[in-house]
Amino acid sequence: MKAGKSLFRRRPIGGSNAGMTLLELLLVVAIMVVVAALAIPSVQRTFSQQALKKGADRLRVAMGQARVKAIRHGEEYAVFLVPGGSYFNVAPFRQFQEQNTFAGRRQPTADRGLQSNYEDDLLPKGVLFVGSEVAADARAAEVMSSLESGGALRTILFYPDGTSQDARVVLQNEKQATIEVQLRGLTGIAKTVRSAENSSE
Numbered sequence: 547m548k549a550g551k552s553l554f555r556r557r558p559i560g561g562s563n564a565g566m567t568l569l570e571l572l573l574v575v576a577i578m579v580v581v582a583a584l585a586i587p588s589v590q591r592t593f594s595q596q597a598l599k600k601g602a603d604r605l606r607v608a609m610g611q612a613r614v615k616a617i618r619h620g621e622e623y624a625v626f627l628v629p630g631g632s633y634f635n636v637a638p639f640r641q642f643q644e645q646n647t648f649a650g651r652r653q654p655t656a657d658r659g660l661q662s663n664y665e666d667d668l669l670p671k672g673v674l675f676v677g678s679e680v681a682a683d684a685r686a687a688e689v690m691s692s693l694e695s696g697g698a699l700r701t702i703l704f705y706p707d708g709t710s711q712d713a714r715v716v717l718q719n720e721k722q723a724t725i726e727v728q729l730r731g732l733t734g735i736a737k738t739v740r741s742a743e744n745s746s747e
Contacts, residue, residue: 597670598719599738604669605634605715605727606736609702612636613734616704625702627715629678632669639703669717675700676724677716681731686711702729710734 608625615636616623624642627634669675678700686703704710712731718724726739 594672594719594721595723597673598717598723598725601669601673601717601719602725602727602738605717606738608634608636609704609710609727609729609734609736612702612704613708613710616706617708620706622706623704625704626699627675627678627702629675629700632674633667634669634675635667639701642701672720673717675715676718679714681712683711683731704734708734 605625605627612623612625615638619638622639623636624639625634625636626642680700680702685705700715702711702713702715710729710731713729715727715729716724717727727736728739729736
């Protein structure tokens with residue numbers, strides 16, 4: 547080895563290595579963009595599913611409250627909900643019969659929701675009631691026939707003996723996924739069923 551020569555070569559500044567570093571940075575950014583583009587729909591779908599489940603849970607809680615209040619107060623309570631909307635409420639059915647309104651507020655319709663001071667009176671954003679079936683029974687036949695003519699509300703009755711009408715309510719999110727809440731009249735207990743998998747929760 548010749549004297550005066552260094553054992554290590556100095557890397558040139560601003561040479562081809564700097565260009566490669568910039569190329570690598572652009573490649574990393576491109577990969578991150580692709581990963582984000584693939585991940586965002588999955589994240590949105592997860593949030594939509596969570597909102598759907600939360601909506602079903604809120605409705606089940608409202609049904610449970612209606613059943614407990616009917617037993618405690620010895621009178622019929624009802625869960626009122628707006629088909630095609632997100633509004634629902636629990637109230638004594640007597641109050642609806644007398645005033646045809648909720649505590650002096652306007653009765654909601656399918657295309658005009660009712661603003662509420664209580665968050666639990668509304669389904670999560672993007673979740674709507676898209677279907678419902680309520681079985682008529684001897685105690686509710688006359689009442690339900692009079693309400694159907696109005697067409698604004700779906701009413702599910704709960705009785706002082708702890709029973710209710712048989713009912714099923716379908717909720718849908720923005721991704722068109724659905725979840726179903728089923729109410730068994732004999733016990734007045736509601737359960738959630740995922741329509742896609744058809745499995746109980």
